[in-house]
Amino acid sequence: MRKVPFFDYPQHWLRDREDMLSIIDKTASQGGFIMQEDLELFEKELADYVNCSFSLGVANATDAMEIYLQALGVGHGDEIIISAHTMLATASAVVMAGAKPVPVDIGEDNLICSESIEKSINQNTVAIMPTQLNGRTCDMENIQHLTEKHSLLLVEDSAQALGSKFKGKSAGTFGSAGCISFFPAKVVGCFGDAGSILTNDESLFNKMYAIRDHGRDKDGEVICWGRNSRLDNIQAAILRSKLDSYDEVISKRRLVATIYDERLNEINEIKLPPGPNDSEHHFDIYQNYEIEAEDRDSLKEYLEKNNVGTLIQWGGKAINHFKNLGFDQNLPNTKRFFDNCLMLPMNIFIDDDDVHYVCDKIIEFYRR
Numbered sequence: 001m002r003k004v005p006f007f008d009y010p011q012h013w014l015r016d017r018e019d020m021l022s023i024i025d026k027t028a029s030q031g032g033f034i035m036q037e038d039l040e041l042f043e044k045e046l047a048d049y050v051n052c053s054f055s056l057g058v059a060n061a062t063d064a065m066e067i068y069l070q071a072l073g074v075g076h077g078d079e080i081i082i083s084a085h086t087m088l089a090t091a092s093a094v095v096m097a098g099a100k101p102v103p104v105d106i107g108e109d110n111l112i113c114s115e116s117i118e119k120s121i122n123q124n125t126v127a128i129m130p131t132q133l134n135g136r137t138c139d140m141e142n143i144q145h146l147t148e149k150h151s152l153l154l155v156e157d158s159a160q161a162l163g164s165k166f167k168g169k170s171a172g173t174f175g176s177a178g179c180i181s182f183f184p185a186k187v188v189g190c191f192g193d194a195g196s197i198l199t200n201d202e203s204l205f206n207k208m209y210a211i212r213d214h215g216r217d218k219d220g221e222v223i224c225w226g227r228n229s230r231l232d233n234i235q236a237a238i239l240r241s242k243l244d245s246y247d248e249v250i251s252k253r254r255l256v257a258t259i260y261d262e263r264l265n266e267i268n269e270i271k272l273p274p275g276p277n278d279s280e281h282h283f284d285i286y287q288n289y290e291i292e293a294e295d296r297d298s299l300k301e302y303l304e305k306n307n308v309g310t311l312i313q314w315g316g317k318a319i320n321h322f323k324n325l326g327f328d329q330n331l332p333n334t335k336r337f338f339d340n341c342l343m344l345p346m347n348i349f350i351d352d353d354d355v356h357y358v359c360d361k362i363i364e365f366y367r368r
């Protein structure tokens with residue numbers, strides 16, 4: 001029987017094993033481990049790729065958010081509005097910066113909803129941090145309208161959205177700063193943890209540059225308190241090669257989404273995410289393909305029995321569902337979504353036949 005795992009971690013390495021070994025060997029043989037040329041080149045190439053002024057390599061995207069919030073001076077008494085449908089990291093970065101995360105409801109497209117944002121703005125609100133979820137960028141015009149109207153900072157959790165665009169502008173480049181994650185299962189994944197910060201603000205960049213490396217600026221002068229959140233040079237060398245072929249990866253993911261979209265459209269029991277060509281303003285890179293499914297748990301079980309791996313995002317919990325962390329908001333769209341949401345296999349290891357097999361099994365489940 002065919003097997004379609006949700007994500008094939010060994011394959012992530014084995015697919016390009018020879019190339020990766022030679023990159024690692026070359027970089028390590030030069031002794032280039034920390035803050036070396038590959039990191040600097042990767043930072044330039046990534047900034048060019050998303051068309052922004054600066055990128056800064058850091059240890060992971062969670063650190064990226066903590067670092068830009070610290071550099072922006074966010075702190076005690078401040079509230080930051082975030083989506084309820086995001087990774088816990090978005091909220092924890094706000095807490096680590098000393099501020100309070102305020103999760104709000106999602107809209108039709110499963111992204112943070114502008115009306116919910118506006119209802120939650122009060123005199124303590126200092127920033128809006130939307131999550132560019134599943135590889136799709138929010139309607140940033142609506143959100144920028146709110147940050148301007150209420151004089152708020154705009155920062156993005158764009159961890160999942162490298163290369164995603166709204167009206168031709170890349171995720172992570174709309175506000176003061178954005179983050180990118182290179183966790184292995186992300187669209188561009190390295191072999192461990194890594195992340196980047198994107199910004200167009202030079203003075204903010206210089207602050208973050210220092211915070212990343214014990215408060216040291218480019219001349220080695222200590223200018224503030226910092227930490228160690230450097231991106232390893234070997235990972236940077238690997239990421240440079242991955243970025244080279246990233247456009248092909250995006251095309252492949254959009255093709256998988258097209259097949260899901262065409263085959264599953266007819267199933268009334270399922271609500272699909274927006275398709276690749278549904279809107280001329282959104283360019284979606286499909287980090288994930290997340291559906292809402294009636295009788296979700298039985299569908300998941302049925303697919304498992306047929307060797308199809310699926311995943312419920314964030315362990316099935318939205319931010320406002322973490323009661324142990326003090327959240328208690330009742331957000332109806334988020335609640336409905338989390339009762340039914342399921343992610344189907346979406347990666348570059350699966351072929352068209354695999355995707356059709358997944359669709360066959362879903363259709364079979366509802367038509368039995």
Ligand SMILES: *Cc1c(COP(=O)(O)O)cnc(C)c1O
Nearest residue numbers: 060061062087089159160181183
């Ligand atoms: C993966 C992810 C993060 C965290 O990224 P790390 O690099 O693992 O720290 C944050 N936010 C979202 C939306 C993510 O998907």
